Amino acid sequence: MSTVTIDKSGPTRKVKYGSMSRDRTWALRWSYFFLTLFAIFSLTPPFYMLITSLKGSAEISAATNPWWVHQPTLENYVQLLTSNQFLRFFWNSAWVSIIVVTITMLISVPAAFALARMKFWGSATLATGVFLTYLIPDSLLFIPLFKMFAVFGDWTGIQLVNRWYVLLFIYPTLTVPFCTWIMIGYFASIPKELDEAAIIDGASWFQTLTRIFIPVALPGLIAATIFAFTVSWAQFLYPLVFTTSTDQLVLPVGIITTLIKGDVFNWGQIMTGALLGAAPPLIIYAFLMDYYIAGLTAGATKG
């Protein structure tokens, strides 16, 4: 048998114990540095809004420190929340958003399922086309859209311009393409065998969608819902163009058209209104954040 030689020279290079964790520490320090920077950058405007909303109009116009409240007051909140007009804007926004989200989901989920799974002639091109429509900016679309609704009104006598429900036709042009795109990605990440198993089990396409795909893709569905809600809630240009009467306005437009009178800015109430308007999406994100992230990243990692 061969003899065993034992190497006694040992390692020639000095072993750096803990070098991995030292790299990691620095990586963490840098990431916290930039995270802090980013947090300050993005939280400054809401903080400024909060400070201003707690000031009376006298204190706002006085040359005091803008970052501090000397005489905090809830006067702005009381005025807005007791104003029928503001509540009207709020309800208009809520209704529009909820109905738009419903319409969007009813269209984009079956559309995404069809485009992702029911391979038909031109389905791939159509899927890309859906996404491309999303790339057309609303600032380009609002003039032809306005013209269309005006002509439609002339022809049929059904007046849609300056009615809050005209937004139900317009917002889906923004939400449907993007939500369909998200859902296509999500559905595509579901293994092919799953729908084949369902089909062999005797499910129709519709049953496969409702009983397999929707439950399995629920995180993606929630992400798409949040997106659709945020877009409808925060939309500014379309409602500004299409609605003018005070009782038809949604929150973002209502705030600036009623609280800015000529060159008089009611800053306290503007800030309060904006802050209250930002609350619903904020609450939704806070509760569904995990789903939202899972939904947006799912296609990337799931095999």
Place this chain on the structure above:
Amino acid sequence: MADVSLRKVVKRYDEVEAVRGIDLDIADHEFVVLVGPSGCGKSTTLRMIAGLEDISDGDIMIGGDVVNDVPPKDRDIAMVFQNYALYPHMTVAENMSFGLRLKNYPKAEIKSRVTEAARMLDITDLIDRKPKQLSGGQRQRVAMGRAIVRNPKVFLFDEPLSNLDAKLRVQMRIEIKKVHQKVRTTTVYVTHDQVEAMTLADRVVVMNHGRIEQIGTPNELYHKPATRFVASFIGSPAMNFVPCRLEDVGGKLNVRLTDRLAFALPPARAARYQALSRTDRLLLGIRPEHVMEARPHAEPGVEPFDAVLDVTEPMGMETLVYFTLEGSQVCGRVSPNAGAQDGSPLRLAVDLNNMHLLNEVTGAVL
């Protein structure tokens, strides 16, 4: 329960023919395994039987009815997939009962069928779990349970054990065989693993390049392969092939391997090969178990020779030895006590009673 027939079935993808005219009759209760290398068309064939792929030409019959245009759900088949394809949001019981619930079976009937299948597969304790809480083997049992509760005419298995580790695969193989012994449903099973094919099948269908190479019982395929492809695909380690030619020496027929090595054929073989041309380029096909250590006493048809071993592989109950003949590597199986060592010579013997002779050009077994 039903028989399955394929008549000149073709599958074309644009220009490529994945399946090139297959004829196959599967009897009621039979367990048939389609086996072949990847891309041979075995999975496509199975998916055409399932109705997941359209057929480009030919007919598929289940229970005597042509099902070419019948959708999968009306073919009364059940399929088990390689990646299990369990519905992740449903419990084991819900997974198994999904098909029955879609068909509005009475609740009591569903419950009794699920309970029975769970008992048969030994997954009764897991019935309320979700798939992600199960191991690979358990998931595959659930997938089989989902097929069993439907009580279909035909079971289709698409490489069901490929995702399992080697040990579990052997165990599940036995489970599948047990289940088939109990339910006796006609089964078509696709695998690339010839061991699975041999151990499970009543009959094995060996496929290559979209065609059937040979259909037969495991023993027929092993001992009487029709082509070089079947001979080399079935059996592990694979059959050895050594270039050779026939020659007449003193009224006897010899098979000559090298200038220095030739064997006299046993009488039965000599009679069979007598008519062959002496100039044809032939291959001697011999399985490793028929190349063994030389015994002290002569046996008819067993011819000794000397070899220098390149490599030896001790397997415990036997040792595999590898050596080179005319540029071809040859594998033999010797007793662990035969004294085989890497690089050393060993007296071996070849059992020509079990030899095959192949045409080197056509690959046909003669």
